[in-house]
Every structure is written in C-alpha cells, then in structure tokens.
Amino acid sequence: MSSGGGMIQCPDHPYAPLIDDCRAGDQICSECGLVVGDRVVDVGSEWRTFSNEAGNADPSRVGATENTLLNGTNLTTMIGPSPSGGNVASFDDSGAAVYKNRQTMSxxxxxxxxxxxxxxxxxxxxxxxxxxxxxxxxxxxxxxxxxxxxxxxxxxxxxxxxxxxxxxxxxxxxxxxxxxxxxxxxxxxxxxxxxxxxxxETSVDIITTSDFMPRFCCNLGLPINVQMAASHIGRKAVELDIVPGRSPISVAAAAIYMASHASEKKLTKKEIGDIAGVADVTIRQSYELMYPRAADLFPEDFKLILSQLPQR
Structure with missing residues (x-):
C-alpha cells in the first residue's frame, strides 16, 4: 500500500517498520504481517548452481554484494569455461578465449x-x-x-x-x-x-576518564565496587584540577591503581599499564599528584584506610 506521498506503508499501522523478505520479494508490516509491497530487488549474491557436477566451481553468478561507496558499484564481467569444458561459445578450436574479461573497476x-x-x-x-x-x-x-x-x-x-x-x-x-x-x-x-x-571540517568529542574506565576495569577483573570507586576518583581528580596537563588515559590508570590498593585486589602499575597502554612511570607521576588528596577523591560510602595506599 502507498500513501499519497508515494511512501510504502501499512494502512493500519503507518508507523510500523517494514520487513524485507528478499526471498519472496515482499515488504511486510512488522505489526500485522500484511504484504504492503512486492517486487523488492535483492542486491545480494546469488548462490544457486545449475550444474549437475559439484566440482570446485564457484556457485556465485553475480559477484560481490553492491557497495554504494564505490563509484562503479564494483560491477565486473568474468567469462570462464563451462564445468564440462565444452563451452564453444566462449573459446575457439584452439582453446583461446573469444571474449575478454571485462573489469569496470577503476x-x-x-x-x-x-x-x-x-x-x-x-x-x-x-x-x-x-x-x-x-x-x-x-x-x-x-x-x-x-x-x-x-x-x-x-x-x-x-x-x-x-x-x-x-x-x-x-x-x-x-x-x-x-x-x-x-x-x-x-x-x-x-x-x-x-x-x-x-x-x-568535522570534530570529535573530548575524551574523558569515563570513556576508558569501564573497559580497563573489566579487562583487569575488578569487582564492581572498585570500578565505581575508580570512576569516581578519576572524575573528581579532573574536577578538582589535581592532575593538570595529564591525559585522561593516564589519570584513569592512576585512579584504578589507587582504587585497587584500597581494596583486597591490589594491582601493580605494570598490570594496569599493560591493559591501558600506559608506561609505569606515567601512572606513578599521575598517582603522586593524586595521593595527597586521596581522602577527597574517594566516594563517601567507600571504606577507606589511608594507610593502605602506597605513597607512589
């Protein structure tokens, strides 16, 4: 069914998304199953074979799927011998190709x-x-x-x-x-x-410690309470301007180091650095800036014993 503007849609469910059934060539309403359009062209590869011999022949007769990013949509014409070797239309008596393969790819x-x-x-x-x-x-x-x-x-x-x-x-x-x-x-x-x-003339959002924290913590196998503490530490360190000029990745790594040493699962700087891609000395430099303000960085509900934290 079509609306006045020509857009195909279900008359009973005009806002329901349509499902393309490429095998049947139909467009079906996802709500009620009504066929609202037909003769849909499948631009994918066809994998049927019309040969009685399996052999090693490629059953694809139309090449790769259409790629709209390519100027020529990667169209090619390849002429090859028949599986039985008797393709007289394409080859002369001496076996030389009568037609040349045409590749339109620029x-x-x-x-x-x-x-x-x-x-x-x-x-x-x-x-x-x-x-x-x-x-x-x-x-x-x-x-x-x-x-x-x-x-x-x-x-x-x-x-x-x-x-x-x-x-x-x-x-x-x-x-x-x-x-x-x-x-x-x-x-x-x-x-x-x-x-x-x-x-x-495009842009990207400024990266923050929160962009990397969940993935780093997950890869390090830290429990959820330590992950939350590390996220809070990294965010507060930036808000309080404790780590000026430090990259968000090094701050995130230092925050994880601090949070882990306040918990039972203590990680070394090397273990964190291997996951975060940061050198040990970089983590240490950021941590040394954060350590004097540790009490201000941890969440209020986190049971912190300052003596547990290493000084560097």
Missing part, C-alpha cells in the same frame, strides 16, 4: 576496496561493531574523494578514520590500541587524524 575503487578491507581487518582484531566500520568507511570515502591526504599511505588514512569513527560513536580507543592492529606508527596516524578533521 583505480579509485580499487583503493577504496583495499582501505575498506584494512578497516574491517583492524576492527575485527579489537572487536569493533559494524556501525563503527561503516562510519570509518564513509570517512575514508569522503577523504579520498576530496584528495585531502595526498602523499599519505592508504593504511595510515584508514587507521586514522577508524580512530575517528570510534570517538564519534562514543567508544574511543587509544592511539596505541589502533597502532597495535595497524601497520602504521603512532606519529603518522596522528598526523592523518589532524588532517582529516581539518579537511572534513
């Missing part, structure tokens, strides 16, 4: 595909969601089309786009975490990061 699309593959590989290694991957792909596409990063490698640009996408989606990763799954060093990724923000 060098620009090839660059995009390589970048998208690199972004997907990096995201898989650190368990990032598809939403973040899609945003990173879009960022790279915009940068590539604008020719804003000439002279910089595709891998560096892709890594920077993934870093920006993580921050824009509210699940930031540190530069060291991105570097760990990338082929590029921190300096080059940082350089591309700044250029991309300037070129696309």
């Amino acid at each position: 060098s620009s699309d090839r660059t995009l595909i390589n970048a998208f593959k690199e972004i997907g590989t990096m995201a898989d290694r650190i368990n990032l969601t598809r939403t973040i991957v899609d945003r990173a792909n879009r960022l790279f596409k915009d940068v590539h089309d604008g020719k804003n990063l000439k002279g910089h490698s595709t891998d560096a640009s892709a890594s920077a786009c993934l870093y920006i996408a993580c921050r824009q989606e509210g699940v930031p990763r540190t530069f060291k975490e991105i570097c760990a799954v990338s082929k590029i060093g921190k300096k080059e990724i940082g350089r591309c990061f700044k250029l991309i923000l300037k070129a696309l």
